[in-house]
Amino acid sequence: MNNIQRIELETKGIILSQNELSIYLEEVGLNPTVEYMPYNESNKVQIYQAALSILESVANNPTLMKSVKLDDMTVSDFADSIQSRIDQLERKVRTMKQNIQSANESSVFMLFDN
Incomplete structure (x- = not known):
């Protein structure tokens, strides 16, 4: 599975062209055709950041935000x-970045130096 296929999994139901998905991935520093590495935390963070950008773009579309009435049921x-999902992704990205930073920092320091 490559990065573009992974972002499609993360944003199911949102239909974008391969070129549009590629742009979102490149904006966060990922090559769309490179294999997705699920064990790489920074790769996961970048995928979630791209998904967040896509959701924010969808949220900026005013035609999707209107109330729609279907069979006596209002879909509003x-x-x-979408705002709830954006908030969830933002928290997840912040938490993952903190975990990556704390894993990279050493908990050992030199008390005495020659």
């Missing part, structure tokens, strides 16, 4: 749902 929760 789309804006709330």
